[in-house]
Amino acid sequence: MRAPRAGLRPARPPRGSRTETALASRIEAAWAALDAVPDPEVPAVSVRDLGIVRDVLEHGDGIEVVLTPTYSGCPATEVIADSVRQALVDAGLGPVTVTQRLAPAWTTDWISAEGRARLLAYGIAPPGGAAAVMPGAPAAIRIRPPGVACPRCGSGQTERLSAFGSTACKALHRCLACREPFEYFKPI
């Protein structure tokens, strides 16, 4: 499995005694299982790649997974909680509880490098690096948003067709070079 990344994963529990090692591996097994849970609306990436798994905790026999929703009204939120629960039960880690944590709010900055690469390979332009979280930014009007590189041919000559797309998290763009439409994962 991949190593935990700074800022995304909770610190591993200290190793040493036999019990602590067992606990670490159980939590690691849970993280590994989460690697295989796809986002229901963007199945190219896992829920872990998306950065919506905030924590995995062990309570006695059970495992608690803490998720953060992407958008307030994202209809996938409940499906994701169910898939996560099922994946961990299937991995023999149950009983599993899934809880929600709102703060700090999810940002596309939490999508992992692997997740961005998978989005790109899937034909979705990944979100810009630093999310559009600029407190006090007055930009209320942005008829022509900055160009987004085409995920197919790499050209920067693209334009936005629609600010909103097939899911809450995406906008629709098109490439003026290769003429292909593509989706853009909006930075928030």
Added chain:
Amino acid sequence: MAPPTALLSLPAGAGTSSITLQLTPPLRYVLRIADTCLIHAQRLAEWCGHGPVLEEDIALTNMALDLLGQARSLLSHAGRLEGQGHDEDQLAFLRDERDYLNLTLVEQPMRRSSAHAPGGDFADTVLRNFLLATWLKTLWTRLAASSDEALAAIAGKAVKEARYHQQHAGDWVLRLGDGTEESAARLRAALDRAWPYTHEMFRRDAVDAAAEAAGLGPGRDALREAWLAEVAAVLAAAKLVLPADTPFLSTGTLGRHSEHMGFILAEMQSLQRQYPGGRW
């Protein structure tokens, strides 16, 4: 008509009777925001399948979905604040008209073909969405520092969504206001219709004073300066002049609504009233 039992499961003991809340000032404060999001979402969703262009159909319903999500979080929180075990569904569907505390502006008809209403123009939708997204963005920004941690968390997420809504609506204000003679005239008319209702967005009362004293959130009057600065800048770019203020003051946040509210609630609540506790 027989209930579609294959689609709906009905828990035993559920009733259709209305719930009544014990409204404390903090609960009123949260419900004013929750209900504004809820009813605004309901109006935007009326565009589903009727947008002037496909992209806008998708945009309006996407924004409705964000607002509905915000309303759900706030209503769940209001239920916890009340402490009587009411959940988001009961709060959304089983209150009577006078217990809804949304701004009157959001209940005004949006579409020309809205049932039971003469309705407006796409320009009304664009303009109202812009005025409200700017108001909500200003409010969420301040609420992110609320002494109520749950409210602060909801606001921290919602502010990102409101910012995107404001940009989108601002684009349209600019397009229509600085567009053709026809689009500019219709946007001006929409602005004149909406403007009198904006006073309620900044009308301070005892609920605001209590919220401010407790650190729960800003009084509505404190939002006006930031709101007006952003609204005026976009309207100026769209070559629109701010309308003159009028003495009219709407009272939805006090539970006294316009004639349109009952029709919205009838549509929103009919399923839960006919099939109590029904779930998809």
